[in-house]
Amino acid sequence: MKQTYYSNGKLFITGEYVVLDGAKAFALPTRFGQSLIVEKGEGKRIVWKSYDSDKSVWFEDVIAFDEIKTEKATSEIETVKTTLIKILHEAYLLNPDFIEASEGYIITTELTFPRFWGLGTSSTLINNIAQWAQIDAFQLLDNSFGGSGYDIACAQNDTPLLFWREAGQPRVEKIDFNPSFGHNLYFVYLNKKQSSKAAIASYYAKQNNVSKVVMAIDAITEKAIHAKDLMTFARQLEKHEAIISEVLEMETVKERFFHDFEGTVKSLGAWGGDFVLVVSESDPTRYFEEKGFKTIIPFREMCLVD
The missing domain is CATH 3.30.70.890 (GHMP kinase, C-terminal domain)
Incomplete structure (x- = not known):
């Protein structure tokens, strides 16, 4: 059975940097984003393929479940694969069942914006993985990439928003912003x-x-x-x-x-x-x-x- 998850891209309008010190960030989710398609696989592994917006394949590899469980990649140099394994490993720690209860997966990701645009290739991926693994996306971000989390808020919401951290916890307020200008x-x-x-x-x-x-x-x-x-x-x-x-x-x-x-x-x-x-x-x-x-x-x- 095929499952599809989708997350919005993001734009940081005001509050950049200082959001890390408690300022409120004004952010806009974009009409562009990324989907993650999950299908049943085999061999206790993930066959992964990522498409850019022009339909070209920008990353593909096979990741063994054991690599995810131990976060032990075949290379010590940071690559797309090692970064992906880190995210999946942190997701596994938050909910082992999505790996332990599976025989394997075939994963396809599809961007609707060129990946170099900086609209959230990583944040949309993290939010999609969190949806798939049924875990909290903000926690997954904290445990893997770090950052304020405003991009996860954009991934999850279809309206302009204010985002801030209060006592370490993410806070989101939807706002009305569609100016006459x-x-x-x-x-x-x-x-x-x-x-x-x-x-x-x-x-x-x-x-x-x-x-x-x-x-x-x-x-x-x-x-x-x-x-x-x-x-x-x-x-x-x-x-x-x-x-x-x-x-x-x-x-x-x-x-x-x-x-x-x-x-x-x-x-x-x-x-x-x-x-x-x-x-x-x-x-x-x-x-x-x-x-x-x-x-x-x-x-x-x-x-x-x-």
């Missing part, structure tokens, strides 16, 4: 996938007393999600960029790449790669294409909003 919002891919793990490590290396920063970012987030006009929304994003730029001791993405752009450009999630949010009174496609950035997606084509 949505046609002025665009997402532009920077042609570079950014490592969340590396970005988080860099943040912890640079941070100092962030309690005041958290309060400032929370105030900005509140004003942004309730903004009634484009100028107010853009102004909040620019304030956010300035604060995080100071915390990270990094140039904003606009200062670095788009200083002559007549509009707002905000980093989303890990600074230095993936997508940026562009706020523009006119269609900015030509500007970004001339800069070499060809992937430009309007707000309502990217995000799950009512």
Whole structure:
């Protein structure tokens, strides 16, 4: 019997980095995501195949149940396979039955976005595995990849949301965000996938007393999600960029790449790669294409909003 699981991708609008210190993150689930298809197999092993959005196979291998139980891969070098085994091993520790009670599996994963976009190849996988293994996805994330968990919240919800950690526990609040100026919002891919793990490590290396920063970012987030006009929304994003730029001791993405752009450009999630949010009174496609950035997606084509 075939079972299919699906999870949404994610975009981090405000609260990046400081969500790790208690700030509220404003996040948007995307219309793009990843499915995981489970079929009965044999031989006490998993035959795994992963497809990119263009239907090409980007990973395939065979994983013995014993490798999952012991987290002992054939290579000590971190690879897609060793990472996958780590996730499956942590899932096994949380619920051994999905391995112990099976003769084997045939697993297929299918992305609906190019895997280098940074919309959540890992988080959608973790949430799908958690659904399959009937375990808590936030716990599986904590035990394997780490991170705030906002991406798991997006994977599980079909509406804009606020996410934060309270006493170590994930909290999610669904919000209404479908602004009248949505046609002025665009997402532009920077042609570079950014490592969340590396970005988080860099943040912890640079941070100092962030309690005041958290309060400032929370105030900005509140004003942004309730903004009634484009100028107010853009102004909040620019304030956010300035604060995080100071915390990270990094140039904003606009200062670095788009200083002559007549509009707002905000980093989303890990600074230095993936997508940026562009706020523009006119269609900015030509500007970004001339800069070499060809992937430009309007707000309502990217995000799950009512």
